[in-house]
Amino acid sequence: MDGAHFVLVLHFAPACLAALLFFAGAGLAAVVARWGPVFLTCPALLLFKGVRRLMGERPGLLRMVLVIFGFNGAAMFLYMASGVRPAIPLAIDVLTGFNIAAILLLAGQESVFAPAPGSDAGGADRVAAGLLWIPSEKLTALCGLAVLLLELPCFWYSIALGVTLGREVVEGQQGYAAALSARGAAYVRLVLPALLVSALCEAVAIRGMQSRIEARAGYF
16 A cells, blocks of 8 residues: 555656656657658657567467567666656656657558558468457457556656656655665556556457458458
């Protein structure tokens, strides 16, 4: 309970600030995607392509869960640990909002979830044989909503933990290692379990969306 109070209550205000800055970054991405300069979105798209390579063309649910959980868990811990100064996690917050919005706006649904042409690799046969589980449309939508309700607050609270970490270090309340250790313990107990559930939901949502896009494209 102490850990939950420390994270969810004491860091509620900085988490709200993180949410506002995140959406500010997303709004900036919308402007850039429409009017340019386009080169500002290149790092976001390169990051997306790198994660997709880790996934593979037709990843199983377990692989998707592990990649998503591993990436988000490591990234958010690093965002929190970046708080040697309060401004650093806040800058990362804005940049992350920009990158995520840029990916959603520019990558396009087809390129995010559909395999490259000619890369079916037996997907239709596996579906016909009942070897590939396809989530229902309702389950896909429910899991997509769960991802938003879990992953974004985890990110905002990770940023908030980094901001207060930086404040304590700057104000001399305690050293960086001690402050990070306390936040790391809370991160492991509260944030990581939520990210694991979110990763499972995201994998199911991706599987459901991918199957419907492939069906429209004639893969099966």
